[in-house]
Each structure stands twice: as structure tokens, then as C-alpha cells.
Amino acid sequence: MHARWLLLLLLAACGPSRGYQARSILHEGDIDARAMRTLGCVDVGFGLRFVGNEAPMLRTRFGNRCPEPVVFDLTRVRIVGHSGHSGTDKTRALAFDDPRAEVVTLHLDGVTEGMEKLRLVDDGKAGGALDAICIHVDELVPEAPDTHAGPVCFARPATASPEWQVSEWKVSK
Amino acid sequence: MKRLLAALGVAFVLAIPATASAHDECVEVSDVVGERKCGRYGSGWSAERGFRFVLGGGLWTSSVSPIGRDFSGKTTEKGPSEYTYAGSQLGLDRVQSFGFDMRMHGFVTPALYLGLDWSMGLGVAKPNEVKTSEGWTLTQRTGLRWMHVKVAPVIGVRIPLGRISLRLETLVGLEIIGLSQYAVDPSGSMKHGNASHVSFLLEPRAAVDLWTGPWSTITVWGSTNALRTSDGSVGLLFSFHATPYDGKFSL
Numbered sequence: 001m002h003a004r005w006l007l008l009l010l011l012a013a014c015g016p017s018r019g020y021q022a023r024s025i026l027h028e029g030d031i032d033a034r035a036m037r038t039l040g041c042v043d044v045g046f047g048l049r050f051v052g053n054e055a056p057m058l059r060t061r062f063g064n065r066c067p068e069p070v071v072f073d074l075t076r077v078r079i080v081g082h083s084g085h086s087g088t089d090k091t092r093a094l095a096f097d098d099p100r101a102e103v104v105t106l107h108l109d110g111v112t113e114g115m116e117k118l119r120l121v122d123d124g125k126a127g128g129a130l131d132a133i134c135i136h137v138d139e140l141v142p143e144a145p146d147t148h149a150g151p152v153c154f155a156r157p158a159t160a161s162p163e164w165q166v167s168e169w170k171v172s173k
Numbered sequence: 174m175k176r177l178l179a180a181l182g183v184a185f186v187l188a189i190p191a192t193a194s195a196h197d198e199c200v201e202v203s204d205v206v207g208e209r210k211c212g213r214y215g216s217g218w219s220a221e222r223g224f225r226f227v228l229g230g231g232l233w234t235s236s237v238s239p240i241g242r243d244f245s246g247k248t249t250e251k252g253p254s255e256y257t258y259a260g261s262q263l264g265l266d267r268v269q270s271f272g273f274d275m276r277m278h279g280f281v282t283p284a285l286y287l288g289l290d291w292s293m294g295l296g297v298a299k300p301n302e303v304k305t306s307e308g309w310t311l312t313q314r315t316g317l318r319w320m321h322v323k324v325a326p327v328i329g330v331r332i333p334l335g336r337i338s339l340r341l342e343t344l345v346g347l348e349i350i351g352l353s354q355y356a357v358d359p360s361g362s363m364k365h366g367n368a369s370h371v372s373f374l375l376e377p378r379a380a381v382d383l384w385t386g387p388w389s390t391i392t393v394w395g396s397t398n399a400l401r402t403s404d405g406s407v408g409l410l411f412s413f414h415a416t417p418y419d420g421k422f423s424l
Contacts, residue, residue, distance in 0.1 A: 017386050018387065068421070069420060102214035104215075108218055109417050110417045110422060114219075
């Protein structure tokens with residue numbers, strides 16, 4: 001029994017894992033490289049999916065390249081829905097569907113990656129169907145120095161695919 | 174009636190895992206936040222919603238003196254069999270033992286941790302013949318007849334310095350030393366006798382952890398017994414850490 005424990009511990013001690021490595025969130029294949037941003041130590045990537053008439057679901061993958069934990073604050077992410085054409089569109093804010101108020105400021109552990117799926121609440125449906133959704137992540141990692149990451153935008157796909165495509169949507173000023 | 178009791182027993186046994194399952198696992202409505210009855214946001218990646226604990230195992234060696242320790246023993250066979258003697262009668266200055274060390278601890282603050290340490294070592298002792306006041310004559314048995322065991326809660330602090338950490342801790346618990354000998358009673362009958370000394374343990378320990386990965390360390394440690402400063406131990410520990418770098422890589 002002791003020998004088995006020791007063997008397990010020895011394997012753990014000499015294990016090859018180095019923890020999260022830069023851009024590893026792309027390895028799962030469900031995040032487009034164009035939908036990834038690097039904010040200081042943190043890589044964050046998004047995917048957006050609509051199924052039927054359900055609310056849009058945002059898939060968020062993230063990883064910390066550094067050994068120290070960093071503040072990771074999804075509540076600071078701004079999500080904007082766009083209807084109309086790029087550049088001349090109407091916008092409205094979307095929010096996370098978070099009935100138990102779970103989404104709060106937390107620390108992402110060092111060299112750790114995570115994934116969360118969140119439904120988006122769209123209270124402005126009277127404004128028409130959305131053609132694009134942009135996610136503004138500048139403040140997602142408050143400690144990140146001088147972050148000017150552009151928004152990650154998704155546009156309605158031309159086909160009936162539930163997965164929205166990364167878009168170069170021109171964000172209205 | 175027996176069938177009813179059996180049925181109740183089966184129902185009880187089945188109810189135990191059912192309860193645990195409801196507590197520990199997801200009821201899979203979906204895996205979207207807010208639409209499942211588990212999988213709290215942040216679990217698995219956040220510092221706040223994880224538990225920082227460490228499991229370790231390794232090898233150690235100790236050097237202790239039997240002088241100043243009173244041993245009490247008994248034979249493994251029937252009859253009036255208890256005896257006592259002073260450790261100094263063994264004629265041994267020090268005895269070395271080698272063995273395994275198991276450890277777990279968890280952090281209660283970023284730097285302070287509490288845990289439990291268990292270690293057992295075996296050694297070869299070649300004591301003198303001992304005559305006890307009860308009339309027994311104790312003689313040497315060959316082989317690993319010397320045993321050194323420590324069981325102790327541990328409290329310590331960790332100082333992160335990048336790829337290495339320093340730890341200062343104290344074990345507060347029990348130390349057991351055992352010695353197996355041949356015991357010859359006054360009638361000349363020879364039996365196997367096991368004697369032991371149990372004492373309070375207060376052991377300050379210093380350790381250096383080397384991170385071999387975010388979740389693993391190799392540690393070299395050394396300690397002394399604060400109540401018997403001539404006794405000492407050193408060891409090598411391999412540990413698994415539930416949180417990368419214990420949540421703090423450097424000062």
C-alpha cells in the first residue's frame with residue numbers, strides 16, 4: 001500500500017505537466033484564434049452559439065500564463081448586440097443570465113485554465129433580431145497593463161449553423 | 174419480519190450513495206451557468222473556490238538515543254509477562270532508523286497551514302543484555318527490531334521564493350519507540366518480548382520545497398526534537414499540491 005502511494009506521488013512529483021501554456025485555450029478546437037485576446041497574463045477566447053429560439057450562449061475559455069493568480073472579472077465584460085448593417089447599426093446591451101449571482105470577481109489560479117458557458121439576456125428584442133454581438137474585454141483583467149484589446153465580434157452565420165462566426169464588425173462609436 | 178428488516182437494511186445502504194450523489198454530482202439540466210444544480214461558477218479554476226491542500230509521501234531517517242527513555246514491555250505469550258527497564262541499560266548511544274513518511278496539510282491563510290504527519294522507520298539495534306527488576310533477561314534479536322514512529326498534527330508557515338519555498342513548521346504529537354527482544358523468564362523459558370517508549374513530541378522542522386511542476390514538489394527537510402535536542406531526523410518528501418504553486422509563487 002505504501003509502495004503504491006509512493007509511486008503515485010513520485011509520478012506526480014516528476015510529472016510532465018507545466019500547467020497552462022500560452023494560447024493553449026485554442027487546443028480544444030472550439031475557439032477561433034481570431035476570437036482570442038491576451039490581457040496581461042490571461043488568454044481569453046469566446047465562442048457564440050444560438051440554438052433555435054433560445055438565448056445566445058457564450059462559451060468562454062481562459063488561461064493564466066503566469067504562476068501567480070490574477071483577478072478575473074467577467075462582470076466587467078461589456079456585451080453589445082447589434083442589429084442592422086455594420087457601421088450603421090443600432091446597438092443594445094446584453095447581460096449574463098445569472099439567476100444565482102454566481103458571476104463575481106474571482107482570482108484565476110496561476111497556470112490554470114477554465115471554461116464557463118453563460119447564456120446572454122437580451123431585454124431589447126423589440127429592437128429587432130441581432131445581426132452581431134461584440135464582447136468588449138478591456139477590463140476583464142484589471143491588473144493587465146495598458147490593455148487595448150479590440151472587441152471580439154460574432155456575426156449571424158449565412159447558413160443555418162447554430163455557431164456564429166467571428167466577424168470584423170465595425171463597432172459604432 | 175426478517176424480510177422487512179432486510180429490506181430496510183438494503184434501502185438504507187442504497188440511500189447512502191444516493192444522498193452523497195445528490196450532494197456531489199450535477200443534476201444535468203444543462204452545463205450553462207444558472208441552468209444546472211451544481212458546477213458553481215469558478216469551481217476548478219478560481220483561487221477562492223478551490224481548497225489548497227497538499228498530499229505527500231517520502232523517505233526519512235532518524236537518529237535517536239534510548240538514554241533517558243523508560244521502556245515498558247510484555248511478551249507475546251500467556252502468563253505474567255510485563256517488564257520495565259531504563260533505556261540506558263541497553264548500552265546504545267544512538268540508533269538509526271529508515272522508513273516512510275506520509276503527510277497532508279491544508280492552508281488556512283495564504284501562508285499558514287495545518288496538517289497531519291505520520292512516519293515510521295525501522296532500524297537494527299544491538300543492545301546489551303538487560304536484566305529487569307521483574308526477573309526477566311532481555312537479549313538481542315537479529316534483524317529490524319527497532320521501530321520509530323511519529324504521529325503528529327503539524328502547523329507551519331510557507332515562504333514562497335519562486336521555484337523554491339521555505340517552510341518552517343512544528344509537529345506536536347506522539348513519538349513511539351519500540352524494541353523487540355528475546356525475553357527469558359526466571360524459569361529459563363524464552364519468549365518474544367516487545368518493549369516501547371511513548372512520549373510527547375515537539376519537533377520543529379525546516380523544509381525546502383523545489384517545484385518540479387505547478388502541482389508537484391520535492392522537499393528536503395530536517396528536524397530536531399525540542400525536548401531531546403540530540404535526536405534528529407532528515408527526509409525527502411514528494412508532494413502533490415491541489416493548487417498550482419500553493420496559490421502564491423513569490424513574495
